[in-house]
Amino acid sequence: MTTFYRFDIMKNLRIFQFGIVVLLCGILSLPLSAQTEVMAWSNITGVRVDGELIDFESSLRVGTLKGDMEITGKEKQVRPVFHREGDMQEVTTTLRGVKFHQKVTDKGKGLVEISIDALSDTTLNQTAYYCIALSPENYVDAKVRTSGRKLTVTSANRKLEFKFNKSVKATVEKESTGTVVYISLMSILKKAGRTALSMELHASGVIDHSDAEITLDMQNPGSLFAGFGGNFRLQNPAADPKVIDYCLENLRVAYGRVEFPWRLWQPEEESDPIAVAQNGGLNKRVEESLLMAKRLKAMGMPVILSCWFPPAWAIDGGPASYARQGGVIAYRLDSRKKEKIYKSMADYLLYAKRYYGIEFSMFSFNESDLGIDVLHTPQEHADFIQEFGAYLAGLNLPTRMLLGDNSDATTFDFILPALNNPETHKYIGAVSFHSWRGCDDVTLRKWADAAKEINVPLLVGEGSTDAAAHGYAEIFNESTFALYEINLYTRICTICQPLSILQWQLTSDYSLLWGGGIYGSKGPLRPTQRFWNIKQLASTPADALAIPVSSSKKNVNCAAFGNMVRGEYAVHMVNNGADCEAVISGIPAEVKKLKVYVTNTKDCMKETAVKVENGLVRVHLPAISFITLLSGE
Structure with missing residues (x-):
């Protein structure tokens, strides 16, 4: 039996160790800072000069110009x-x-x-290119000049100068996304053909140090933010416990999500899983998941139960008739066994309540829009909510269903049949989506509106930015990855006003910590910049209401919260550009002083303080940093 509890002496030791890490933050948790933003799939998204991003996007492409072309991009390649x-x-x-x-x-x-080296393993009448894409936002008036070994791009506020080690053939194309410069690497692919190209890039442009005007609208508070949450799907018995301990002891975690190991709970169709468990036959992994849920409940947080893997007997046609492709297997449940399926799942909820004291707040099949691993059609999802919700209600279990729990924000239409069926609403506890893809402003507002329409909270059931990142895990320690992640969370907090964002995960999987063998990393277990960003966001006062907030500066994203009952407030700002001043107005009159926390490549929640005068405060925003203002002691 695996237990997650420790003697007090161990807890005190770990807290002491955390204090040492804080003192040595600049040494131990300093992320790897990039002047050049390089994505894990090879694309360069720009070069930072004094914090200002001189933007463009490079890519590698193979195919036919103005025809079929494969392009490097997020989740487009196999294991870069x-x-x-x-x-x-x-x-x-x-x-x-x-x-x-x-x-x-x-x-x-x-x-x-x-520098780029290319080796062809095939012969094709296609061309390999190195490409530079220029967005209309900063390059609408750009002049592109190419001559032999030089390429120059000049616009009103940007300049890019490329000097190559040899003459190159460059073609400038106007495409739907903007101007793209194609530089030929291989004019035709030949097996064992090889080429190399190197270049020096000098990037410059206008550096924007202008003030950001941040305005709070205290007269129109929004939805409740319980606090930041986490996923606790256990997968690594050696590494998970130490990461979980560290996170739970050093973050305020307000919401939890654990796995329902269904295929291990009842592997045999005709067995009685409760009787098996009572007679000492409870699977170890099932017990570990229950103990994880119990630990989270003991800390006072609601816990969501989600299912990934069904038992073989519940799968229509049996597992052998399915093949996993790109992580998706899309099992269909056998509709002829619906009663047995509902009973099996309900038995787990009953067992958890009787023997562990756990009442799960909500239930879902993980990403059933996509099929990881159970697949539903939109209508089947609605039917499941109505039928299983009624089944649990008949057993006097308080567990409600998650509407959605979608793989991405993009698949919004999956929830429409349930959303439009009033008979499902009484069984829905919250609307949920995962933030891996598609989180543009318009799509995020759809999710927020859906939750408001049926008067339930919105949850981000899995929070982060790149579902494939576990395959190139060094990226977790990059400052660029940390910046993109906290930007997303800040935008979601403002646009969606969720009850919680549940980080994927607070275990060794997609870990916020580094060292200790996590993904092969060396040295002591230590927090990354991502951890400090999350800790800073999680420092939002408990049970605060979302406060509408606006920023005059595109490079500064904001979110604000207030618990007016206790007089506690938080303003979060992500400065994506050069250092500047922020002028924040609309602060409640009773607030006279604010703590300021800054996290970036050098500082880990570095604390200072500022005075508030007449609801107004001026704060310095360091370049490419996450800044938080907190009231209260």
Whole structure:
């Protein structure tokens, strides 16, 4: 039996260790800072100069110009390999039989060296390109000049100068997303064909230090924010416990989600799983999941129960008739066994209540829109909510259903049949989506509106930005990854006003910690910049209401919360550009002083304080940083 409890002496030791880490933050948890933003799939998204992102997007492409083309991008390649060595970031990836190895090295202010090696394992009448895409936002008036070994892009506020080690053939194309410069690497693919290209890039532009005006609207408080949450799906018995302990002891976690190990709970169709458990036959992994839920409940948080893997007997046609593709297997449940299926799942809820004292707040099949691993049609999802919700109500169990728990924000239409059927609403505890993809403002508002329509909270059941990142885990320790993640959470808090965002995960999977062997990392277990960002966001006062907030500056994203009963407030700001001043207005009159916390590549929740005068405060926002203002002691 695995237990997650420790003697008090161990807890005190861990808290002491956390204090040491805080003192040594600059040494132990300093993330790897990038002047050049390199994505794990090889694309460069820009070069930071004094914090300002001189934006463009590079890509590798193989195909036919103005025809069929494969392009590097998020989740578009199979297992790219990302690695950093000091100021050098490198990515190895393959497109259509061409293996690319790219190195990007920061050499000075705005100065970058880029080298690309390409080896073809096939013969095709196609071309390999290195491409530079220029967005209309900053390059609508850009002049692109190419001549032999030089490429220059000049706009009103940006300048890019590429100097190549040899003459290149460049083609400028106007595409739907903007201007794209195609630089030929291989004019035709030949088996064992090899080429190399290196270049020096100098990026410069207008650095925006102008003030950001942040305005709070205290007269129109919104939805309740219980606090930041986490997923606790146990997968690594060796590494999970130490990461879970660290996170639960050093973060305020307000919401939890655990796995229902259904295929281990009742592997045999005709067995009685409760009787088996009572007679000492409870599977170890099932017990560990129950103990995890019990620990979270003991800390006072609601716990969601989600199912990934059904038992073989519940699968229509049996497991052998399915094949996993890209992580998706999409099992269909056998509708002829619906009563047995509902009883099996309800038995688990009854057992958890009787023998562990756990009442799960909500239930879901994980990502059933996609099929990881159970697949529902939209109508089947609505039917399941209505039928299983009624089944649990008949047993006097308080567990409600999650509407959605979708794989992404993009698949919003999956919830429409249930949303439009009033008979499902009494069984729905919350609307849920996962934030891996599609979180543009318009789509996020759809999810917020859906929750308001049926008067239930909105949850982000799995929070983060890149579902494939476990395959190139070094990226978790990059400052760029941390910045993208906290930007997403800040936007979601403002646009969606969720009850909670549940981090995927607070275990060793997609870990917020590094070292201790996590993903092969060396050294002591220690927090990354991502951890400090999450800790800072999780410091929002408990049970605060979302406060509408606006920013005059596009590079500064904001979210605000207030618990007016206790007089506790939080303002979160992500500065995505150069350092500047923020002028925050609308602060309640009773607030006279605010604590200021800053997290970036150098500081880990560095604390200062500012005075508030007449509801107004001026605060310095360091470049590419997460800044939080907190009232109260």
